Amino acid sequence: xxxxxDILKKxxxxxxxxxxxxxxxxxxxxxxxxxKGTVLFKEGDIGDAFYLLKEGKVEVLKKDGDxxxxxxxxxxxxxxxxxGEMALVGGAPRNATxxxxxxxxxxxxxxxxxxxxxxLNSFIALRIMTALSSRFRAAxxxxxxxxKLGKLVVAxxxxxxxxxxxxxxxxxxxxxxxxxxxxxxxxxxxxxGDLAFMLDLHPxxxxxxxxxxxxxxxxxxxxxxxxxxxxxSVLAAPKKPEQSEMINSSHLRAFVELARKHFDxxxxxxxxxxxxxxxxxxxxxxxxxxxxxxxxxxxxxxxQCLKVMENLKYPPDKIKLVLNRExxxxxxxxxxxxxxxxxxxxxxxxxxxxxxxxxxxxxxTVFEQDASxxxxxGMVRIMEFLTGKxxxxxxxxxxxxxxxxx
Ligand SMILES: Nc1ncnc2c1ncn2[C@@H]1O[C@H](COP(=O)(O)OP(=O)(O)OP(=O)(O)O)[C@@H](O)[C@H]1O
Ligand SMILES: [Mg+2]
Numbered sequence: 001x002x003x004x005x006d007i008l009k010k011x012x013x014x015x016x017x018x019x020x021x022x023x024x025x026x027x028x029x030x031x032x033x034x035x036k037g038t039v040l041f042k043e044g045d046i047g048d049a050f051y052l053l054k055e056g057k058v059e060v061l062k063k064d065g066d067x068x069x070x071x072x073x074x075x076x077x078x079x080x081x082x083x084g085e086m087a088l089v090g091g092a093p094r095n096a097t098x099x100x101x102x103x104x105x106x107x108x109x110x111x112x113x114x115x116x117x118x119x120l121n122s123f124i125a126l127r128i129m130t131a132l133s134s135r136f137r138a139a140x141x142x143x144x145x146x147x148k149l150g151k152l153v154v155a156x157x158x159x160x161x162x163x164x165x166x167x168x169x170x171x172x173x174x175x176x177x178x179x180x181x182x183x184x185x186x187x188x189x190x191x192x193g194d195l196a197f198m199l200d201l202h203p204x205x206x207x208x209x210x211x212x213x214x215x216x217x218x219x220x221x222x223x224x225x226x227x228x229x230x231x232x233s234v235l236a237a238p239k240k241p242e243q244s245e246m247i248n249s250s251h252l253r254a255f256v257e258l259a260r261k262h263f264d265x266x267x268x269x270x271x272x273x274x275x276x277x278x279x280x281x282x283x284x285x286x287x288x289x290x291x292x293x294x295x296x297x298x299x300x301x302x303x304q305c306l307k308v309m310e311n312l313k314y315p316p317d318k319i320k321l322v323l324n325r326e327x328x329x330x331x332x333x334x335x336x337x338x339x340x341x342x343x344x345x346x347x348x349x350x351x352x353x354x355x356x357x358x359x360x361x362x363x364x365t366v367f368e369q370d371a372s373x374x375x376x377x378g379m380v381r382i383m384e385f386l387t388g389k390x391x392x393x394x395x396x397x398x399x400x401x402x403x404x405x406x
Contacts, residue, residue, distance in 0.1 A: 004029060004107060007052060013085040016131035021124045028113040032106050040083070040098040040106065043068075047087025047094055048111045056104025058083075061097040073101055088114045089132065089249075122275050129279040130312050150182075150263040151386065152256060154285040158301035160272040162291040163324040163349070165195055166356055167379075168269035173365035174379050176231035179387050181264040183232040184225070188252075188281060189271040190244030193237025200363035201226045201234055208238035211251040218262045221255075230367060233263075249280035256284055265386070274308065282312070287386065289347075291322045294331035299340050306343070322382075325351040347382050350374035 004026045008014050014022060031054065034040065040051055043063055053076045061068040074081045083098055088111055100106075118125040153171070155164040172185035186207070187193035196203050203226040210224040225233040238244055259266050268285075270278050282288050290305060292298040302321070309319050321343065326334060328351035338344055352375035355366050362369075366376045380391050 004052075007082070010079070011082060011085055013088065013128060013132070016127040017124065018127075021121070021127065024117060024121055024124060025109070025114075028117045029107045029109050030113075032108050034100045034104050034106055036100055036102050036104075038100045038104075040100070041094050043094055043097045045094045047084045050085050050088050050109040050111075050114075051083045051098065052107040052109075053081040053083075054105045054107050056106075057101040058104065058106075059099045059101045061099060062095075068097060071096070076104075087111060089128070118276065122273065125276050126274050126279060126308070129276060129283070150184075150260040150266055151286040152260065152266050152268070152281075152284055153386065154268045154270060154278075154281050154288045155291060156270050156278065156282065156288060156305075157272050157291040157298075158305040159292070159298050162272070162293055162298065164272075164291055165189070165193075165198060165269050166359060167289065167291060167322070167324065167349070168267050169195055169199055169359070170365050170367065170375070170379050171382065172232040172234075172265070172267050173228070173230045173367045174376070174383050175265050175267075175387070176228075177367045178380070178391050179264075179383055179389065181387065182262070183265045183267065184235065184259055184263040185228075185232055186235045186259075186266060186268045187237035188268050188277065190237055190247055190277075191241040191271070193269065193271075195269060196226065196234060196236040198359065198363060199228055199234065199365070201228060201236070203234065203236040206236045206238050206243075207255075208243040208246050210235065210255065211247050214251070214254060216254075216258055218258065221258055221262070230365060247277065249276050252277055252280055253284065256281075279312070282314070285318065287320060288314070288318055289320050289322050289382070291324050293325050294323060294328060294333070294337055296332070299332070299337060303341060306341075320346040320382075320385075322346065323348045325349070327351050328353075347378060347385075349378040 005019065005022050008022050008025055014025065017025070040058070041047070043061070053074065055076050057073055057075045059070045060072045060074065062071050084094065088109060155168045157164050168185055172183045175181045175183040185195060187195040190207070205224045207224070210221070215221055225235055227233050238246070256266060268281050270281065290302065292302045306319070323334060323337060323345040325331065326348040334345065334348060352373050355370050355373045355375055358364055358369050359366065366373055366379070370376070384391055
């Protein structure tokens with residue numbers, strides 16, 4: 001077992017892991033005896049396992065016309081005698097065939113077992129994603145300046161009920177209505193997301209249908225969206241919680257890449273859990289809005305959450321702390337919170353029970369009902385930050401006039 005830990009430690013995919021994490025990885029590692037001539041995988045197969053040579057020799061073969069040619073032979077004493085680590089996170093096609101050259105013993109981590117282990121150990125997932133995302137960041141080509149790309153905005157909170165969904169829905173509505181922007185709201189609360197219901201929408205298709213039929217065509221993407229009367233589009237959460245398992249981070253990345261070319265803003269509502277999908281979303285985001293309520297539980301969790309953001313090495317500018325429900329009865333004051341957090345809140349949203357309950361009860365955003373309420377005023381400041389435009393004062397008169405026909 002000691003040797004396996006030592007070997008796992010050297011694998012780039014696991015470089016961010018601690019010993020206790022590695023021993024969990026080793027628990028899903030299975031030993032397999034493979035007689036001489038066993039084909040472990042074939043070139044072109046979609047990778048579904050990671051292999052580590054414990055004893056023996058393997059041949060790496062590549063297609064050469066109709067035949068296959070051995071391009072190298074590796075023995076268990078070679079330092080690169082492991083294969084296909086990225087199959088555990090990506091599922092990309094194998095770029096060569098692997099065959100045992102003598103009777104050998106291999107250690108195998110099957111993607112299914114690895115995924116299950118990650119689901120039970122979200123912090124291992126977090127550490128792997130952190131290491132991976134810094135590698136991607138280092139390798140990512142610069143986007144050409146002339147390519148117009150929509151901004152990706154993520155709403156997240158470490159505690160549930162902080163107001164992410166209300167925030168995301170109103171932000172999309174405000175950007176569409178006041179900002180005249182093309183906004184797309186995506187419900188990434190995959191098991192129990194209720195944005196469509198909250199907005200009185202009845203989507204025929206959801207994100208689960210989209211990942212079943214991936215596309216790179218904007219007109220096809222549109223078929224999976226549902227339009228809100230305020231002028232923004234919504235990609236709804238799956239209809240059944242069990243469908244949430246269908247959506248992985250590669251789907252998310254592909255879908256966001258396409259959506260960025262056709263929308264000015266893509267707003268992702270999430271659930272309060274660090275996992276592969278949420279971290280991928282945050283990684284790609286231009287801005288992450290971290291929402292919290294003015295009470296001790298939220299202060300404590302947000303403190304921990306900000307530490308994780310620091311470990312993820314996001315530029316501090318990308319993270320915006322939003323104190324929601326400021327001024328609610330029995331709540332902590334803004335000053336108390338900022339002192340406890342040793343950090344300023346970037347934005348505050350007032351407690352607006354009456355207006356917000358309208359959204360929950362009557363399925364209307366604040367921009368459709370009381371656009372002059374305190375909550376809307378807070379949203380306007382956030383929209384001004386995102387768009388770089390000014391909506392307050394003079395413009396407010398005009399759009400209020402437009403809204404109410406005055
Ligand atoms: N500024 C506010 N003023 C008053 N009530 C609010 C405000 N923001 C949110 N709420 C209330 O808080 C409740 C939770 O909001 P919301 O569903 O947006 O939270 P969430 O973070 O998405 O929760 P979950 O983690 O369960 O998805 C809602 O019922 C809403 O009525
Ligand atoms: Mg929610």
